[in-house]
Amino acid sequence: MSFSWAKPYEPKTALSRWIDDRLPLPRLVYGAIGGGYPVPGNLNYFWNFGVLAGIFLTIQIVTGIVLAMHFMASADGGAFTSVNQLIMRDVNAGWLLRYAHMNGASFFFIVTYIHIFRGLYYGSYKAPRELVWMLGLVIYLLMMATAFMGYVLPWGQMSYWGAQVITGFFSAFPLVGEPIRVWLLGGYAPDQATLTRFFSLHYLLPFVIAGVVVLHIWALHIPGSNNPTGVSVKNEKDTLPFHPFYTAKDGWFAGAFLTLFMVVTYFAPDYLGHPDNYIPANPLSTPAHIVPEWYFWPFYAILKSFTVDFILPAKLWGVLAMFSSILLLFLLPWLDTSPVRSGNYRPLFKRFFWLLVFDVIILGWAGGFPPSPKLVAIGQAATIYYFLHFLVILPIIGRIETPLPLPDSISSSVLHGEAAESAPAAIAKTPGARSTTTKAAQ
Ligand code: HEM
Incomplete structure (x- = not known):
């Protein structure tokens, strides 16, 4: 897609022209x-x-x-x-x-x-x-x-x-x-x-x-x-x-x-x-x-949630769960089955999203304090929910949820049906807006 305001980079001085011919770094920065x-x-x-x-x-x-x-x-x-x-x-x-x-x-x-x-x-x-x-x-x-x-x-x-x-x-x-x-x-x-x-x-x-x-x-x-x-x-x-x-x-x-x-x-x-x-x-x-630093506490809680040997030693379960809690995020683009991106239009997803935020805060809290039976139990429940959220809840709600109607475009959602102003017109009105973009607007 081309944008009328997005004029190609034009070096303005002899020095910038000289540099541009040899190493077009400013051109790269302008585009990026x-x-x-x-x-x-x-x-x-x-x-x-x-x-x-x-x-x-x-x-x-x-x-x-x-x-x-x-x-x-x-x-x-x-x-x-x-x-x-x-x-x-x-x-x-x-x-x-x-x-x-x-x-x-x-x-x-x-x-x-x-x-x-x-x-x-x-x-x-x-x-x-x-x-x-x-x-x-x-x-x-x-x-x-x-x-x-x-x-x-x-x-x-x-x-x-x-x-x-x-x-x-x-x-x-x-x-x-x-x-x-x-x-x-x-x-x-x-x-x-x-x-x-x-x-x-x-x-x-x-x-x-x-x-x-x-x-x-x-x-x-x-x-x-x-x-x-x-x-x-x-x-x-x-x-x-x-x-x-x-x-x-x-x-x-x-x-x-x-x-x-x-x-x-x-x-x-x-x-x-x-x-x-x-x-x-x-x-x-x-x-x-x-205790590790606060930013590791949720993972520390997951690690400490495994207290009983079951086929494998409890410690190994803890370590595997801790690493998996991050590695499973690599699969997230495929675990979330909804075609709608934004949570703003996904009523069910939105609730579970806030539940996840709460769950991670609870994990952090459980991971930062000295372990007590009560805290370990809370950490275990929060660990189960964490994995459920990504592996079960997200794939299911993507299929059963009815999303809200999506706007036709970004500008129509912002302007609620009013005629959208183009970027060049908006730039022209911006006090102090200058250079090539302003020129493009004229
Ligand atoms: C040194 C750390 C990081 C830096 C400097 C960085 C930088 C950026 C910048 C500048 C953007 C564009 C502006 C924005 O969307 O906020 C961006 C977008 C993005 N970043 Fe990062 N990022 C970092 C870490 C991460 C991590 C840890 C994740 C996820 C695990 C992540 C996921 C994303 C995604 C998905 C986008 C696209 C956002 C969108 O278009 O909605 N980034 N990042």
Whole structure:
């Protein structure tokens, strides 16, 4: 489909012409996130979270690189001291770098979870965006591995015992499990070899994530963005150029969200962490309650839900269920049988969607507290519901539900039958809108 406002990129100065002939990077940017990229005109604020995830990835990489300049990967007390003494007290603004990195990880997960649930509600995983979704899941798995290894680096009590417990998952697998665990740790227990390899991989993986993000956006730009109606773009009245409309919306929203991030970083920097990680690692003293960071709690609850050996040991069931809870999301585009994308037009799906949100919150709550019989029972019920939702409920409601009538087009849903204004006309009215897009409107 062609858009009258989407004029091809035209270099304006002699220098930009010179660059364009040799390396057409500005042309690529113009087509990808500039005035040349058409986006549905009705995107709501939930569509800001992809860009926010990119901003937090950047924050993590930049703060992480500077932290690594001062970090000493030594299990003999060097790692703990370099973080808690050198970086927190001696390095100029080191405390800010560390708190921004620590809370940046949490905020990265917050925005990613909102981004994922946005996709679940509006059916963004459905054709033709299956690969966008699957690449997103690859990013999510890489994020989890990176966050886990990062948490080990300060070599506090939770770092050490977290590494012990999480690598211990692998020993649940018969025959190959223990050799894999020893291979991951570089020994029989977390030690210097573990710390050094985790540091190396923790530095590497964010760049791998950045590479997969490029593929994620590339795959998104083939069909273009989904939107709150779930109805595909039909004509140019349904679209707006990414710039200036979404650059402005993403820009102000990022400013507001980053303000919240800075408030937490400055005023409650340890709120999302665990106090035991301010105690140096001690292999001879097991903490009363070993917990991972909050963003792993739902999976931790699934792991702890298996308490009885049945054909396989309970621990192996727990590990298999935990990994399956994420892996089954790769099948989601085919498990959801409804041809309608957006939850706005699916009355039955909408209810079950909110039940799933509630269920994941319950799982997180059950996973974060020390296990008691009552909590384990709640976690078990929530685990059963989680799998039921994806494997049974979604396939069935797609078949039995009667969706609400879909709008003819995005513009008709927004304008409720009024004559839609074309993007060029809208741009012409925008104060300060400039350049090629404005010219195209005239
Ligand atoms: C580093 C992490 C990530 C970054 C930087 C990122 C970036 C983006 C951006 C910029 C967009 C377009 C804007 C938007 O729709 O919000 C997008 C769309 C999308 N992302 Fe991500 N993403 C990340 C992780 C994920 C994950 C973990 C998933 C799912 C498991 C995911 C699934 C999707 C889907 C399905 C879309 C298409 C949305 C639509 O058109 O409705 N992304 N992503």
